[in-house]
Amino acid sequence: MSTSADEHAARTQAGDSAAPPDAAVDFDELTQSYRWRGPTGEHADAELRRLEVLHFERFVSQHGGVVSGSGGARGLHAPIRSQKAALTLPPGSxxxxxxxxxxxxxxxxxxxxxxxxxxxxxxxxxxxxxxxxxxxxxxxxxxxxxxxxxxxxxxxxxxxxxxxxxxxxxxxxxxxxxxxxxxxxxxxxxxxxxxxxxxxxxxxxxxxxxxxxxxxxxxxxxxxxxxxxxxxxxxxxxxxxxxxxxxxxxx
Incomplete structure (x- = not known):
């Protein structure tokens, strides 16, 4: 029986699961990357974004920051790109x-x-x-x-x-x-x-x-x-x- 994204997110936060929901993604052994194979559309994009945020740190620690292949979950690397030149300095008075x-x-x-x-x-x-x-x-x-x-x-x-x-x-x-x-x-x-x-x-x-x-x-x-x-x-x-x-x- 497949697990919904929300159910899986709750389990992940509780430390009960480390893999993305089976119904949404599969893992390509050749490219060492996850592929999205769930539904498409606006709802799916929002669901994928929630998974991305929840799994990013665990994913990188487990797989060493793997580079996705063609069709891979490239969004998983977006947090890294956003931090390269991020502004961390609070505005002065x-x-x-x-x-x-x-x-x-x-x-x-x-x-x-x-x-x-x-x-x-x-x-x-x-x-x-x-x-x-x-x-x-x-x-x-x-x-x-x-x-x-x-x-x-x-x-x-x-x-x-x-x-x-x-x-x-x-x-x-x-x-x-x-x-x-x-x-x-x-x-x-x-x-x-x-x-x-x-x-x-x-x-x-x-x-x-x-x-x-x-x-x-x-x-x-x-x-x-x-x-x-x-x-x-x-x-x-x-x-x-x-x-x-x-x-x-x-x-």
Whole structure:
């Protein structure tokens, strides 16, 4: 006798069953994947979604995150895709934004010195000097995403580095970095999310490849980890400023 989806869901939550309902799916030994062979239509889609949510974690743990074959239950991998760039950072308050922008202005007024940002939770995170041997005054190089009246030391690479330094707990998704990047007072208004994402992606890759990288990427959890949070100012002298300037000028 077959088991309905609702009955099976209740049994699964109680720990009585690990396999999907026999009437709805079968298991392909060749492709190591489940196939939906139940009824089709709007009701079936809703039923399949409930099963997907209930079985996802157990399915992955039992079958090692198998890749479905042709006609396989590809939806079982949707939760993984949705987590790759998921935004986990809660929105900050107006007071927090104003406090950060004051610190940011002070940071770029002394570009050749290391800086310590105060994060939303009150903790602190160090960030390296910009690495450009120039004064804090003068004309900045034109860039279509940056305000022309900004300090000359402000580059997209530097802004993304600062955003990574401000990740809560020193880690977060690329979407989290993008959200923190958008808080900078030096970006022009009206920048869309696609442009921000492209900038963050390229800059994070560059920062990861530096001689003294400040970030690393953990592929299993899909997060960027900031590495310099606990450094002292003297710790940033290992990489010559000329080398930093060359890298920073790329963006």
């Amino acid at each position: 107006a007071e927090q934004l104003a406090f950060f922008q004051r610190e940011e202005a002070m940071r770029y007024s002394s570009p050749n010195q290391a800086w310590v940002y105060t994060l939303r939770d009150g903790s602190q995170s160090s960030v390296s000097p910009i690495g450009k041997k120039s004064s804090a005054v003068g004309k900045a190089r034109e860039h279509f995403l940056l305000r022309p009246e900004r300090p000359p030391s402000v580059t997209l690479l530097a802004l993304v580095r600062d955003a990574a330094a401000r990740l809560p707990g020193g880690e977060g998704s690329r979407a989290d970095v993008c959200e923190l990047l958008k808080e900078s007072q030096y970006l022009i208004g009206g920048v869309n999310d696609a442009q921000i994402s492209q900038v963050a992606s390229g800059a994070l890759d560059r920062l990861h490849q530096e001689q003294d990288p400040c970030v690393t990427y953990e592929s299993e959890r899909k997060v960027w980890i900031y590495l310099h949070a606990d450094r002292q100012a003297s710790d940033f002298h290992a990489l010559p400023l000329s080398k930093k300037s060359k890298v920073a000028s790329l963006l």
